[in-house]
Amino acid sequence: MIGYTPANSTTLSSVQSLFGVRSLLSLLGANGLPLSASPNQSVPAGSPVRVPIPCACSNGTGASDREPVYVVKKGDGLDFIARTIFSGFVKYQEIAAANGIADPNKIQLGQKLRIPLPCSCDDVDGLPTVHYGHVVAARSTVAQIASAFGTREDTLLRLNGMDGPKKLLAGQILDVPLRACASSILNNSMDHNLLVPNGSYAITANDCVQCSCSSSCLTTRNTSVWAQCPSMQCNRNLSLGMTFTVGCNSTTCAYEGYNNQMIITGTVANTSYCNGTSAGSRHGLGWGHVFVVLNLGLLSLGMF
Template identity: 40%
Template sequence: MPNRKPSLFSFFKALFFMVLANVALVTSKSTIEPCSNSDSCNALLGYTLYTDLKVAEVASLFQVDPIAILTANAIDISYPDVENHILPSQLFLKIPILCSCVDGIRKSVSTKYKTRPQDTLASIADSIYAGLVSADQIREANSIADPSILDVGENLVVPLPCTCFNNTDNGLPAIYLSYVVKPVDTLAGIAARYSTTITDLMNVNAMGSSSITAGDILAVPLSACASNFPRYASDHGLIVPNGSYAITASHCVQCSCGPGNRNLYCMPASLAVSCSSMQCKSSNLMLGNATVQQSSAGCNVTSCSYGGYSNGTILTWLSSSLQPRCPGPQQFPPLVAPPTYVTRDSLFAPAPAPQSDGATTTVPRTSTVPSTGLLPGLPPAGAPIGSFSDASSLLNSVATLPIALMIYLLINLISPLSL
């Protein structure tokens, strides 16, 4: 049988298959982090406002406490009516969330979004949630058959990425920020901005090279101060990023992580009202207070420290120690005023709260996001197991490739009829 030269039709078949495969490799965003327990951890989302929004409106998008957003960004909460302060478009915020382990995999938490007439899955993913999720992930999470048709007023589940890695980085306390890479970003620039190294970022994200692409999601470790509260405390596991603070104990206690520090310092919060006693037993010291006494042997320090919040009670403990020298003044994160509102034209109106019953925002609950399966793999030496961005997109696209293969085979069956 004589050899036949490849026809133009065959060339287009191969080209079509390659295009389909390439599209399948770049559509998904996800987090892959195997875990062995069901505990939650504190995590952060890097979010850029798509329009001018009130603090409370940003909180409703992610179903979190508005005060938690302000404290995570070292914004002073003592300003009048601060929850209704308008934040300017394109402002970058760190959004605190809870990240949980489900079925042995660290999966994203979910929030809900109420659709409006002009919404599309792409605009919700890329604009309103600033690239923290893809349109395909929203479609899968909500079992949407036709993404071109969205019912107005529908509550969509929006999966959001998160990472824990046991809240440690190189054996030290850390909290992980899910950061969406911008076109102007470089890995060196991101490392410098968040006081880490290129090597650490590559290890954490299981990257084979230092190249990054706009839209990639990187897990960025932020050094932090970790608490040692007992397990029965409602704020057990509290960890605060360096240079910020947190409000706990029903808004009664403020815990700060000063710049360049890893020691959590807690004191009565500025919003403290109707709080239980904050005085240490057998002492005149109040929470956060300390006495120092210089001696020939060193400095005797007695302090009243916070021990967690349990059953409506603020736990305190009194400690005494002999230190080589007396401690200096406590270093606090420098608080900033709420950003000034700037009038500008916006493409979208402020997003409505996902709940229309007037309920207050709550911490997001754990939600399982449909996954496409995992492939076994090994991270770089010394790195936590897990990856984002290109690597995770490749794993998620495995489920999409058979579709392209079926189309290719179908063309093969049809091609003899066309020749």
């Protein structure tokens, strides 16, 4: 995921198109925007937008997987494309190498260029992590950035190969680790590698399920693949996102993944609900739930 800051006012659909984000829902989720947000919603100049990008990783390094693809326009040069169009997230030499361009000064009008944006699939400190590409603003400090994104100064320095905070430069692309919330998704699910950081949500299971760190996974009313979303019940009386409470004990129906035919759910039992120290046991791990009884509505609300 990267924090793209447009130089000029633009729209969500334009950002989606520029970066080849396959679904507007992915862009909305990364930014915690309502599902009802218009693709024509304005993005002011200088306002960061979290852009999810697919990452291909090998031997400890990563680059965006086949996306985005940029079509050369009149007056473009590789350095302009790298610095201005893509906000310095990539160098012109990297674009040239990714596209087999021997002479960076010779590109053609209408030529399609793969833009190899930086990304990472690595855990940080042994924990699942969403890597966020952050453009350092003038007069920023490592301490300020660490505080803003809920991480540690030493983690930022180590992750970015910096031997001290004074090495930070304005315009530098910083790899910022965003802690992903715990997940109950099974290893054999088609979305087993889904990571969701705080302040965002993800639409999964063929657009039938919405998951976030601040709530259990809930049903949506959208589907782009299935004619209608499959049943999402743990039992006859408990559907996805519902919690049943008896005394100090509660049981929640949690999302555990999907395949081509069905959506998989399982129960999470909490046995010390009254004293505020719920001890969950599941048929699996468990999203970081804020338990909401009968909450099946849409959430109205961010791999480099």
